[in-house]
Amino acid sequence: MLVNASEMLKKAKAGHYAVGQFNINNLEWTKAILLTAQELSSPVILGVSEGAGKYMTGYKTVVGMVKGMMEELNITVPVALHLDHGSYEGCLKCVEAGFTSIMFDGSHYPIEENVAKTKELVKIVAENGMSLEAEVGSIGGEEDGVVGMGECADPKECKMVADLGIDFLAAGIGNIHGKYPANWQGLSFETLDAIQQLTGDMPLVLHGGTGIPADMIKKAIDLGVSKINVNTECQLAFAAATRKYIEEGKDEQGKGFDPRKLLAPGTEAIKATVKEKMELFGSVGKA
Numbered sequence: 001m002l003v004n005a006s007e008m009l010k011k012a013k014a015g016h017y018a019v020g021q022f023n024i025n026n027l028e029w030t031k032a033i034l035l036t037a038q039e040l041s042s043p044v045i046l047g048v049s050e051g052a053g054k055y056m057t058g059y060k061t062v063v064g065m066v067k068g069m070m071e072e073l074n075i076t077v078p079v080a081l082h083l084d085h086g087s088y089e090g091c092l093k094c095v096e097a098g099f100t101s102i103m104f105d106g107s108h109y110p111i112e113e114n115v116a117k118t119k120e121l122v123k124i125v126a127e128n129g130m131s132l133e134a135e136v137g138s139i140g141g142e143e144d145g146v147v148g149m150g151e152c153a154d155p156k157e158c159k160m161v162a163d164l165g166i167d168f169l170a171a172g173i174g175n176i177h178g179k180y181p182a183n184w185q186g187l188s189f190e191t192l193d194a195i196q197q198l199t200g201d202m203p204l205v206l207h208g209g210t211g212i213p214a215d216m217i218k219k220a221i222d223l224g225v226s227k228i229n230v231n232t233e234c235q236l237a238f239a240a241a242t243r244k245y246i247e248e249g250k251d252e253q254g255k256g257f258d259p260r261k262l263l264a265p266g267t268e269a270i271k272a273t274v275k276e277k278m279e280l281f282g283s284v285g286k287a
């Protein structure tokens, strides 16, 4: 069932587990994530970055693919189709295309402008029955060519943005996108706790879920994180399985060059990664 992410994340916050956002890049990604969610009876959020949206030829293609696939595969668990790190213009395009959820990333604007644009989107999103994620404090790592340091959000700014009528809030707590460097300081639970104290029932979002140790993930969920974004880890799993297939020369055996065979190990690897994350996040059986 294609729904917005508001209800599933409220439930997750109340039930002390988190729903995974897994970013999609193509048909194989989407299929692997939907099938795993259905098999494990878990709610799920399909994340689409602006770059991935462009790669898939546009947001309308994405909506058509996801809707068609859910029908053909009989996917009955709650699924949200969510724009990841959207610009203001990207958000409007996804509203029009039929996404059920958007993230407006206004973290690079001064807080006043972030607030003004978020307010406008709160209205538009409500009119369309969608859910809205906002971000305070930039999340480190590389985001479309811009490298952030993994700063910690100001809890008072978080409270201000949370009160605008958004559905869930991403706050930087030392997390970064992509692989974590060896000298990474870890998550700032002090910051997370302070944010949660001020924002109450608001579901909090942890970006950059790849490579955060399991005990830190569990602690973050205890402190109010209800949505965890996973992207790089599925890419690494897909690439490793595909590399293995080719290195073993399987593409040269029989019809091993058939894309349906060539891409199968990578697709299975995504499934295994998603399963592992859903188990860690505690969302299995919560659909």
Ligand SMILES: [Zn+2]
Pocket (backbone or CB within 6 Å): 085, 139, 177, 207, 208, 229
């Ligand atoms: Zn992110």
